[in-house]
Amino acid sequence: MVGLEYLAKYPFTREASGYVAQLNINPVDLITERAYLNTRERGKARVFESLEFGLIQNKSSEHLTELLSYPFARIIVSLVNDRYLIRRYALAEAKRAYGFLINEDTNRLLEIAQRTFGLNVRLVEENLTLPFIFKMYFTDYLNLTENLRAIEWKLINRLLVKGHVLLRKREFARLISENLKRKTERELPLKLDRKLEAHYENIVQEVHRVLIERKPSMEVFLPKKAEIQSSPPCMKSLLGAVQAGENVPHQGRFAITAFLLNIGMKIDEIIQLYSAFPDFDEKKTRYQLEHICGLHGSHIKYAPPSCSTLKTFNLCLDPDELCQRIKHPLTYYKLKLSGTNG
Ligand code: SF4
Secondary structure, three states: OOOHHHHHHOOOOHHHHHHHHHHOOOHHHHHHOHHHHHHHHHHHHHHHHHHHHOOOOOOOOOHHHHHHHHHHHHHHHHHHOOHHHHHHHHHHHHHHHHHHHOOOOHHHHHHHHHHHOOOOEEEOOOHHHOOOOEEEEHHHHHHHHOOOOOHHHOHHHOOEEOOEEEEOHHHHHHHHHHHHHHHHHHHOOOOOOOOHHHHOHHHHHHHHHHHHHHHHHHHOOOOOOOOHHHOOHHHHHHHHHHHOOOOOOHHHHHHHHHHHHHOOOOHHHHHHHHOOOOOOOHHHHHHHHHHHOOOOOOOOOOOOOOHHHHHHOOOOOOOOOHHHHOOOHHHHHHHHHHOOOO
């Protein structure tokens, strides 16, 4: 049996959603009733802090307020329905959770991983393996770490025992938070009753205003020559992830970089794009870009991968009607630009 403090800390768990469901609160009451004023304030803070800072600060609020502010924030994000906001919000909720998970009791961590995320994970029985506390079956591990770029996550750098990857507590907490980020991105936008839109109109407009203010500053370095809006869905999605400072797998980084270079973006402009990453290294990034441009080594200018290659890396994202008729992202771009896509 868990208390309200726990549910407020981990509002994404099965226990928390079960608790909120049995309260049977009408989402209209959440936005209109005076009793939920603090919930609204905290819920708005969750969304705005995600957007502005990419994280949610842990302010002390009453446990029930904190818990209810989570579904409230998810309703707002769903009604705004913007992929950039969803990614930003998912990332911020994951970082907030990590702050708690890292200090959590071992059994609690295990419980969250198994009950909420259905992870195939167990405690390490062998005493000799300290500081490794958890073990995860390697296929689950590979699936969970596919977007994590740091070298420490590569399977080749991990300790394996009978098909299980051994994990330290800090690493395990990080994987749970990564799982939360992906789950949030998958679940949002929620399917909501259209009637809710009128009740939430003011707050949705407020979020839109901040989004618009932020987006020009993100797009300021997109060159006039490259018509980003004519890019295929996969490239738009990868670009959005890069702009949000998210982990983008190596193949994804290569694909978007080669694509941008091929449609006329300058090396310096792409460097500026990547400068938002915490592990940004200008010298290394410049060298890699020059390599893709053919200025080093084989002197081959690389094109982005074809659609079939992107599909094998699960990077064919949200294909649209035009995608049915092309085999390469650059063909999509050219058809859109020339207006012969109809
Ligand atoms: S079909 Fe090709 S261009 Fe379209 S989203 Fe998939 S990979 Fe991108």
